[in-house]
Amino acid sequence: MALTRSEERINAKKRPAAKAKAKAPALPLNTILRGDCIEAMRGLPDASVDMVFADPPYNLQLGGDLTRPEGSVVDAVDNDWDKFDTFRAYDEFTRAWLTEARRVLKPDGSLWVIGSYHNIFRVGAVLQDLGYWILNDIVWRKANPMPNFRGTRFTNAHETMIWASHGEKSKYTFNYRAMKTLNDELQMRSDWVLPICGGSERLKRNGKKAHPTQKPEALLYRVLLASTNKGDVVLDPFFGTGTTGAVARRLGRDWIGCERDETYIEVAEQRISDALPLDESALKTMQSPRSAPRVAFGTLVSTGYVAPGTVLHDRKRRWAATVQADGSLVCEGKQGSIHKIGATMQDAPSCNGWTFWHIDDPEKGMQPIDTQRQTYILATEP
Amino acid sequence: MALTRSEERINAKKRPAAKAKAKAPALPLNTILRGDCIEAMRGLPDASVDMVFADPPYNLQLGGDLTRPEGSVVDAVDNDWDKFDTFRAYDEFTRAWLTEARRVLKPDGSLWVIGSYHNIFRVGAVLQDLGYWILNDIVWRKANPMPNFRGTRFTNAHETMIWASHGEKSKYTFNYRAMKTLNDELQMRSDWVLPICGGSERLKRNGKKAHPTQKPEALLYRVLLASTNKGDVVLDPFFGTGTTGAVARRLGRDWIGCERDETYIEVAEQRISDALPLDESALKTMQSPRSAPRVAFGTLVSTGYVAPGTVLHDRKRRWAATVQADGSLVCEGKQGSIHKIGATMQDAPSCNGWTFWHIDDPEKGMQPIDTQRQTYILATEP
DNA sequence: CCCCAGGTTGAATCTGCAG
């Protein structure tokens, strides 16, 4: 029997003395292994998978309920699988699964882990201790994160992925050209702007979300495209509802998942069987429109483009407003944003502060502050 | 002398038994402490600084300065064992300075650390182990990063900051309104787009850059504005060329720096003496309503801003409530505060009556009673 | 058919003070 293209690919990538595979038992390709991932991985041979993508429990340590300003309660992650007694317990769990994953990973393979500040620092440290070699940390900047309802912190608007090779000397796969093409012929950066998973992509069961933390396929799409080749084997120890499997199938990669929860498994199997191998529509999801960067007035102040203390006028010099350190304006005893103060002064419902307020330039005369914004954008554009 | 509103706020935040400060020796404000930061911090009293900003060495090979716990020097590494040894040494170093910083930090203070994937995971894990409570991880997304010349990885286009309070129960400072204003009336997110330090801001010495990792002032500007108040004391254990000091001076904060390198110290001292403090009038930042005087609804009734007998509605006119002479509401036979009745009607655990209940103004239509409160506050403000 | 208004929702370590 002729080799499939994917088998050719694996052979081509093989190190000279990679006999293990010939002796090793066949891999359970494109199946979900039931049960605990550490146990499940023990059944896989050494150095048998090309890439690992892992979305482990984050150990969120949430307190009581969180309500939105309008009174409704946030549907938070309260699953047992996310609870650990101590950091030490979490570290031991992390060390155990990362150890097993590294054994199963080929020497030239790489691993991705996603997490938030609750767990990612622990994961990263353990991973370095075990000999993985960090290649990049990637920031997933959420286009539409949940706001901070209480106004107590910065909006938690991103998650972090660590991309690491098996070891320092690994000849890992990185499809540089594909990434550059995907990014309008600019090098792909370590920060990716992608929407969170919602809409028809969000899997439901009995009208409720099937999994509390389903990842967007666009994220996995980029991960798989960057660090695997067609025909490679991808292992996901925390398979959940199978985003990794669905994207792997679409992109012509083989996958192995581990999952304990029978409900998640059911949903994932259905989903993956519905996933069509790559067509044009799949590519479309990746074409993010490059919108103009939004620049806040405060950025101009904090970067020195407009000095605090500067006095702004409207075009007819009816009002004079002083720029504050935080980018707000003070005018006739009132304080607020450039838009708000502009509206208040004119007694109008709204106002575009960018064109309303002017700086009196000794050379060019009255210039709308929008000119400063344009200067800033030109100077900082990549 | 009357307290300004921001001073009131600082005092209001103080813990009851803040006697330590009175007894403690005077802090070496606005000076650079020469020598190793751990030694230098030992000379500072407990709980004496409001905020710590630290930009520790990133590289795990600290040259002759990185020693194993038992005192031997770690040299260049290329095998796993030495790597582990190096990580362990870096962890010890991190643990030492973070421990000392935590002692010096006030219980309601907070700490910022900036790093890259080389060190930030270790710093984050140690910091959690020591009892710091992470509030956010902040991604500084560089507008103009250095490209990845060899095309072997993603362009490393960001650095990570961790913002943590002294402990879980700390009443840390977060100037929510100022941050929201700085971001054009949207909540400030955990990802900040800022240019790297260059141009005239980049300090030179003999034509070469004075410090390899000088941070942009805009970054510190935002950090200080977010997490300190005017007059607070900021400690920077890795002072370098003094970005923290320069921005602190501009923003009316006191600072203390630690630095070993005499050349950096010279550059920093010159730089800070050149930094102009912002005019008092430009420093007034947006205050949270939290710090505004509290006005009871009963006050509005007793002062005639809302007449007893006035009928209030919710926005959709589902309920009608009558204002009583004592400032309570009566609605569907129930009586209570504006908040309580609002909550009862909606069958919600709580409700902000100020925004829930409206007065039907013949000219302006439905107006939340909060506008009456604002009118009262403006009219009665000193 | 489109458009707009209104409702819902997402990995969240989410209050502070008086008594």
Next chain:
DNA sequence: TCTGCAGATTCAACCTGGG
């Protein structure tokens, strides 16, 4: 330390229903 309660607090995307 605990309880009770005043009152401060949200952004972008998607869905649904009515005009």
